[in-house]
Amino acid sequence: MIAAIAFTCAVLLVIILFPSRYSPATTKVSVQVLVLGDIGRSPRMQYHASSIAKHGGRVDLIGYHESPPHPDLLSNPRVKIHPLPPPPAALKSIPFLVSGPLKVLWQILTLFHVLAYKTSPARWLLVQNPPTIPTLLIALIISVLRGTHLIIDWHNYGWTILAGTRGASHAFVRLSKAYECVLGRAAPTANITVTHAMARQLKEPPYSIKSLVFTLHDRPAEIFQPLTSSAERRDFLERLPETKEFASNIMAGETKLIVSSTSWTPDEDFSLLLDALVTYAKDGSSSPIIAIITGKGPQKAYYQERIQHLQRAAQLPNIRIFTAWLTVEDYAMLLSCADLGVCLHMSSSGVDLPMKVVDMFGSGLPVAAYSAYESFGELVKEGENGCGFETAVELAAVLSRLFRDHEGAQELHRLRTGARKEGSLRWDEEWDRVLGRVLGVMD
Template sequence: MAYLAIVLSFTAVGLLLGLVVVLTMLPSRYVKKHSPTASKEESAVSVQVLVLGDIGRSPRMQYHALSIARHGGSVDLIGYLESTPHPDLLSNPRIKIYPLATPPSLLKSSSLPFIISGPLKVLWQIWTLVHVLGYQTPPARWLLVQNPPSIPTLAIALLVSILRNTHLMIDWHNYGWTILAGTKGRNHPFVQISKAYECALGQAAPTANVTVTHAMKRQLERAPYNVTAPIHVLHDRPAAIFHPLKSLSDRKDFLERLPETRDFASNILAGDTRLIVSSTSWTPDEDFSLLLDALVTYAKQPQQQQQQQQQDTSCPIIAIITGKGPQKAFYEGKIRELQKTGRLPNIRILTAWLSMEDYANLLRCADLGICLHMSSSGVDLPMKVVDMFGSGLPVAAYSGYESFDELVKEGVNGLGFETADKLAAILKRLFSNEGLAELRTLGEGAKKESNLRWDEEWDRILGRVLGVMD
C-alpha cells in the first residue's frame, strides 16, 4: 500500500512537471494593449501575413502587407525568399520578413516517388510553419493566410491562431483541390481527401474570409464548402508601380536599354514590329501551347500568297514570356524546334526573368498582353491581367471560366479566346492596318481600368475589418 502511494505520488509529480514543461513550450499569446499610456507602436494592429510560396511571386500578399503598414500596422511577412520581393517591402520599417526554410533538395528530387516525397515534404512544412508562426514571430492580432496551398497551411494556421489568441483570415485565391485535380484527375483519392480537408477547414478555421471574385464568394457559401464566417470580396487591383506610359521618350529609353528588346527597339517604336508580353508560371493550369500554336497560325502565309511567292504581310512580332516554373525548359525546347524548322517566320519568342521594376516597364511599353490562365476552379482571376490593366495594356486572355467577365470586358479593355485559332485571328486583326482603331480602343479601356487602384479598394474592403482604419 505504501509502495502504491509512493508510485502514485511520483506519477502525480511527473505529470505535473510534464504539464509545466508543455505549458512553458506553448507559444506566447496575443494580449491587446488596453492601457491609455501604451505608445502608438505598442497599440498598433499586428498582422502575420503567410504565403506558403515565394513572397516575390505573391503580389497580392505583398500588397496586403504594404497596405497594413501604410495605415500604421505592423506586419510579419512569412514565406519563401526565392526571388526579390517588392522593393517597398524591403525598405518599410513596419514590415519584417521571416523566410521559411526550403525543403531539402532530396524532397524536391524526381528520384523519390510522390507517395514518399509528398508526405515528407508536408512534414517539413509543418515543422517550419509551427516554428516560425508559433515561436519565431511575436503573437499578432491577425493571421492572414493565402489559400492555396491548403495542405498543411490551413490546419497549422488554425492551430496557431487558437494557441496564440489570434484572429484567422483566409484569403481565397483559388482551391488547392482543384489545382491538384488538374494533374491527378478529380476522382483521385488524394484529390478527394484534399477537397474534404479544404471544405472542413474552410468551415472551422476563419474568423473572416476574403475572396478574389464574387463568383468565388457565392461558391463558398454553398455546398460542399458551406462557409458561415463573413466573406469579403476584394478584387485584385494594381499597385502603384504599375501605371500607364508617361511619355514616348520613356518607351524609347526602356526598349533600347532592355537586352531582350534592344535589337528591335527602332522597329517596335516605328510600329513595324509588334511587342506582346505574357507572364506565366509555366504550370499545367496555363496551356502555353495555345500561344505557340496561335503564333504558328499567325505566321502562315495564305495559300494564294505562297503560290504567287508574295512576301508575308503579317506584322512581325516580338513575344517576351516572363516567369519561372516547372514546364519552362520543356516549352523552350518546343520554341527552339519551331524556330529551327522555320515555322515562326518574322516571329521571335524570348523568355526572361525580370525585376519588378523592369516587368512593370515592359508592360507599359508593349502593344498587347497575353494571358493563358485557365482557372482550375472557374472562379478565380489572374493577377497578371490586373497588372497589365494597371499599366494601360490591353489583353487577349483565355476566357473559358465563370469569373472571366468580372475582370475583362469584351471589346472594351480586352478580348477573350478559348482556342489557338481564335487567338491567331485576334492577333491578325489587331495587328493589321484595319485593326489599329480597335487596338487603340482597347488601350483606352485598359487605361480607364488603371484608375482603379489597390489602395482604394483595400481601404474600402479590409481597412476596418483588420482594425487599421477607424
C-alpha cells in the same frame, strides 16, 4: 492521413512549449501574413503587408525567400520578413510516397515554429489559400492557441489545382477537398475572395461557410503605370536586350510587341500561343511580332525547346520569341511599352482570376486572354479592354485583326483606353475600402 499527422505534431509541440498569446495592449494592429510559397512571387500577399504597414500596423511576413520581395517591404521598419526553411534537398531523391508525407511533416514543424515562437503574438493572421495542406490546419491551431483572429485569403481552391494533375476522382484529391471544406467552415473569422463568383461558391455546399465572406479584387500596385511619353518608351526598348535590335521598328508601329508572363506550370498551356503564332505567321500581310514571355517555372525548358524547333523548321517567319526573367521595375516598364498582353491562365476552379491581367491594365495594356471560365467577365470586358479566346485559331484571329491594318490599330487604341480606365482603380483604394476597417487600421 496528412491532416492527422499535422494535428498530432501540433498537439505535441503545444504540450512541450505553449506559445504566448496575443494581448491587445502590445500594439494597435499587428498582423501575421502567411504564404506557403515564394514571397517574391506572391504579389497580393506583399500588397497586403505593404497596406497594413502604410496605415501604421506591424507586419510579420512569412514564406519562402526564393526571389527578392518588393523593395518597399525590405526597407519598411514596420515589416519583418521571416523566411521559412525549405525542405531538405535529400527529399527530392526519395520516392514521392515517402518524400510527400515527410515534406508535409517538415512544413508542419517549420510553420508552427515560426508562427508560434519566432514571431510575436498578433491580432490577425492572414493566410493565403492555396496551398491548403498543411497551412489551414496549422493556421487554425495557432489562431486558437494565441487568441488571434484568422482570415483566409482565397486565391483559388487547393483541391481543384491538385485535380488538374491527378484527376478529380483520385483518393488524395477527394481527401484534400474534404479537408479544405471542413477547415474553411471551421477556421476563419472572415474570408476574402478574389472574385464575386468565388464568394458565392463559398457560401454554398460543399463549403457552406457561415462566417463573413467578401470580395477584394486584385488591383494594380503603383509601380504599374501607363507610359507618359514616347521618349520613355524608346529609351526602354533600346535598353532591354530582347528589344534593342527592333526598337525603331516597334516605335514606328511596323513591328508589334506582345508580352505574356507565366510561372510555366500546367495551368497555362503555351501551346495555344505557339500554335496561334504559327497560324498568324502564314498570313504574309500581318505585321512582324516580337513576343516576350517572362517568368520562371518547371515547364520553361520544355517550351524553350519547342520554340527552337519551330524556329528551325521556319514555321515562325517574321516572329521572334524570347523568354526572359526581369526585375519588377523592368517588367512593369515592359508592360507599358507593349502593344498587347497575352494571358493563358486556365482557371482550375473557374472562379479565380489572373493577377497578371490586373498588372497589364495598370500599365494601360489591353489583353487577349483565355476566357473559358465563369469569372472571366469580372475582369476582362470583351471589346472594351481586351478580347477573349478559347482556341489557338481564335487567338490567331485576334492577333490578325488587331495587327493587320488601320482598322485594327483603331480597335487596339480603343482597347488601350479601356485598359487604362480599368487600371485606374488602384490596390490601395480597393484595400482601404474592403479590408482596412476590418483589420482596424482605419478609422
